Ligand SMILES: NC(=O)C1=CN([C@@H]2O[C@H](COP(=O)(O)OP(=O)(O)OC[C@H]3O[C@@H](n4cnc5c(N)ncnc54)[C@H](OP(=O)(O)O)[C@@H]3O)[C@@H](O)[C@H]2O)C=CC1
């Protein structure tokens with residue numbers, strides 16, 4: 373039996389907050405899906421109607437979900453161009469991870485292309501989003517329960533610092549085991565980057581094809597949203613190794629929060645702009661489209677520049693591209709960057725991500741708040757995430773972190789926040 377981990381402060385309002393989020397997050401997903409297809413598309417208004425069980429539950433949706441998860445799992449198990457080691461764990465060991473996410477994206481694209489050439493009605497996926505989201509949510513509850521049970525058998529060194537409070541609801545939500553695996557199959561790493569992210573671009577593509585079927589051709593706004601989000605997902609899979617140093621992999625347990633986030637929240641709510649555009653076409657001229665492309669390019673430049681600079685520095689501080697940057701030494705032996713991107717604000721990567729989030733909403737025009745949901749949610753997520761990371765860094769680096777905060781006083785937006 374696993375023993376309880378060290379007592380960490382409870383997050384998200386403790387067990388009550390976790391219980392509320394487990395109801396609120398699925399309800400919000402269903403609400404957004406219903407509202408996006410309704411005429412008024414009011415983010416804050418009531419949904420047009422409450423769906424009955426027959427609209428939510430469909431065996432074909434379950435079959436589609438299981439086929440999709442099976443396909444992505446099979447692609448994960450294919451030989452990888454590289455197998456890399458993660459950060460050192462509590463017991464001083466390191467786990468090995470296959471780097472073949474981009475390969476999975478390309479192979480999925482080839483399979484979908486092949487399917488389309490023989491008449492696969494991909495556009496029909498847009499009519500199945502509601503039952504698919506509902507089925508995936510139910511599956512996620514069952515999956516999280518199995519993960520919770522599996523954690524009972526994990527050694528104490530395999531438990532996450534935050535998900536072992538002893539309260540069942542809270543621990544179910546946060547996740548007890550840090551890296552749940554069966555043999556070499558790592559569930560958290562698999563879910564973080566494959567079925568949800570690739571599913572998101574597939575849903576976007578289905579919405580684009582449905583729009584082409586309805587209106588003769590996809591709109592410029594739909595092309596932009598598809599292009600920007602494909603770039604984001606392609607980038608995440610191309611730089612797959614970098615996910616191994618994110619707090620989701622190194623710190624958070626794998627429970628309902630991440631399982632639902634990866635498998636339901638990302639594909640079904642991150643595709644909201646494309647869903648909105650299918651039902652509410654927006655005129656967009658080439659000059660405005662060009663300005664929006666520029667905004668996305670600036671956001672991507674900051675996001676990629678900042679993430680790559682830190683990853684290169686952490687992997688090899690004497691790499692010529694980062695060797696000249698100013699740093700602060702810390703008691704752990706690691707150093708903190710205080711010039712370059714990380715001298716501008718303490719989370720330049722969040723800033724770039726937010727600028728891109730804005731560019732994804734702008735093609736949907738300014739008439740509705742709904743397509744800006746992602747931007748607003750993401751702002752809240754990153755402000756909360758930034759606070760969590762600051763707490764962890766203060767604990768890790770103490771005085772060196774305080775000095776960094778003095779020298780780089782702004783968190784995400786220069787001179788504002
Ligand atoms: N689209 C989405 O839904 C989401 C996207 N993201 C994106 O994921 C990416 C990763 O974000 P996240 O995992 O939150 O965190 P970060 O990549 O920002 O990593 C934070 C860590 O970086 C290290 N660090 C912080 N400051 C410095 C410095 N000055 N010099 C060197 N190292 C430093 C610290 O770890 P250490 O010192 O131990 O290396 C710190 O814990 C971001 O681009 C974010 O925008 C995140 C969440 C959701």
Ligand SMILES: CC(C)=CCC[C@@H](C)[C@H]1CC=C2C3=C(CC[C@@]21C)[C@@]1(C)CC[C@H](O)C(C)(C)[C@@H]1CC3
Nearest residue numbers: 397564607608615618620629630632633634637638
């Ligand atoms: C509301 C809710 C259920 C929150 C759970 C949060 C998750 C949706 C996000 C936590 C961290 C994430 C990351 C990405 C997607 C969203 C989640 C899972 C990410 C894979 C997106 C692509 C980026 O390039 C990334 C690889 C840096 C990123 C990692 C963190």
